[in-house]
Amino acid sequence: MILGVVIEGMRPRQWAKNVFVLAPVLFALKLSDIHSILGALVAAALFCMAAGAVYLVNDIVDREADKHHPEKCNRPVASGRLPVAAAWFAAALLVLSAVSLACWWRAQLAVVIATFFAINLAYSFRLKRVPGFDVVLISFGFILRVVGGALAIEVPISWWILICTFLLSLYLGLGKRLHELLLLGERGIQARAALKGYRLGPTSLLFRLTGGAAAMVFALYTLSPRAAENFGTRGLILTVPFVVAGLWRFARLTRNSARATSPTEALLSDWPVLLSAALWGIAATAIIYLPRAL
DSSP states (O other): OHHHHHHHHTOGGGGGGGGGGGHHHHHTTOTTOHHHHHHHHHHHHHHHHHHHHHHHHHHHHTHHHHTTSTTGGGSHHHHTSSOHHHHHHHHHHHHHHHHHHHHHHOHHHHHHHHHHHHHHHHHHHTGGGSTTHHHHHHHHHHHHHHHHHHHHTTOOOOHHHHHHHHHHHHHHHHHHHHHHHHHHGGGHHHHOGGGGGOOHHHHHHHHHHHHHHHHHHHHHHHTSHHHHHHHSOOGGGGGHHHHHHHHHHHHHHHTOTTOOSOHHHHTTTOHHHHHHHHHHHHHHHHHHHHHHHO
16 A cells, blocks of 8 residues: 555654653653643654655656665565655655644744755755764754754753754664675775765764764763752753663674664664663653752
8 A cells, every 4th residue: 555655764763862852841841731742742753754755756866776775675666565756745745734834833833844854855865875964964953853842832942952962863764874894895985975084094083083072971961060050959850871871882783794774774673772861861850850849
């Protein structure tokens, strides 16, 4: 059925990235506010629609290159199961619906979602071939998710959170490129043009430095005067080990060249990563909210 193939092309598993839209709810102390929770969930759903459109467009543009990839060759457009015309129609319908609904609800959120789609469109057609800039643009997409979540519940956004988000998403992007270098070798240029600008040694070094910077900036945030004033505690420092554990595990997934699955996709089913994320979420929620409930 064509609808099922379209949904497959929208990559529902990747919608987990839109959890970043919900981050402002936690850090703005709105977790007990049902209206804020519902607003953030609506914003996340709109980002899922826009992201689904992005994935369809990306698969249209990459359909020839994907045929050379051991895993991506099975995607709906590359495999021929989803006609290009149908993919274009579905992508257009999704993004127009997302922007229209956002505009009806929150005009500023509509601008953010439209920007999110526009930069990803530029990424798909051109900028993904520019080494370095490709992963930076992906990171900017995560920042827009956080900004969109803040606009949805009408709270200011901390620069600390934006910097942490940028470094974490940059770490994930570099890990994906490093894995592709290890997996594909010389064939990588056929599958992704930007890989010709990456070298194993420098990419590996930058990957490690970015991961360390992400952990360090988050640790500094937990001890910052802003965090102490906002949460009434610097206890969030106790959650840093869970962050480090998650980063370390992702590094292990990245260097597993025997696994064709992208490490960013493996995150969604890797139990050590999921456990680290769950423990961080439980600990952070308890540290921030428990004193207020007593």
